[in-house]
Amino acid sequence: MKIGDIDIGELKPIPELELGDEKEVFAFYGLASFNAQCAEKSLVNFAMGYRLVDNSALNQEEWIEIYDGLNSNTFGRLLGQVKKQVALTDELLVLLNTSLKKRNWLAHDFFYDYAVHMSDIDGRVEMIEELQSLINLFQIADCVIEKLSQKVWERFGINEEWLQREMESQFREYQSAKNA
Incomplete structure (x- = not known):
């Protein structure tokens, strides 16, 4: 899938409507909220990359301070900075x-x-359909921001392979702590 001149690849499939009950509304709301949060955190990472470009000689404490500051911003403030x-x-x-x-x-x-x-069921189905639309929107926004962000982070040697290794390392750490 392309947004402008950015190829964002394939989106994660959005679950189909099953029952239209209250629990399903809340489940779709949770998925929409999750995807909105992913887009917001992508904005944090994107803004952080540009901060690092402007302040290339940061020590770890300064890096964490900038990241924590950006991470406490709202989606709107982050978007304004970007x-x-x-x-x-x-x-x-x-x-x-x-x-x-x-x-x-x-x-x-x-x-x-x-x-x-x-x-009623018709109202809940309408809610779920709206939530499915939001999930799609937030997935697209997240992917676009990630693609833009990759260009900035590559300046620091952080590429897809590095990210994959880091995710695998964090997963192993999670599994180790869970099994301890």
Whole structure:
């Protein structure tokens, strides 16, 4: 799949609607929230990469301080920082601004706006379909931000292979702690 001139590859499949019950609404809400959070953390990493480019001689303490500062920012503040540092195409700006707006709506107003819909199957199906649409939007935003971010992080020797090794190492560490 391409967004502008960025090939984001294939998205993770979105689960199909099964029962349309309350639990399923909450499950899809959780998946939409998870994907929104992934996009937000991708923005943290993207903004961090640009901070490192501007401050190449950081020690570990300074690095952690900058990362923690960025990590405490909201999606909107992160997007604002990225917009100041990177010239994004109109298409990407629309995607990211829409993601921000929908992420905030999901977090603050989704259940309020759909309160009556929870009372019957048709309403819950409508909610789930909206959540499936949000999952797709947030996956696209996450992938686009990751692709843009890769270009910055490659300056520091962090590429796909490095990330894969790091993920495998963290998984082994997780398994070791779980089995201890």
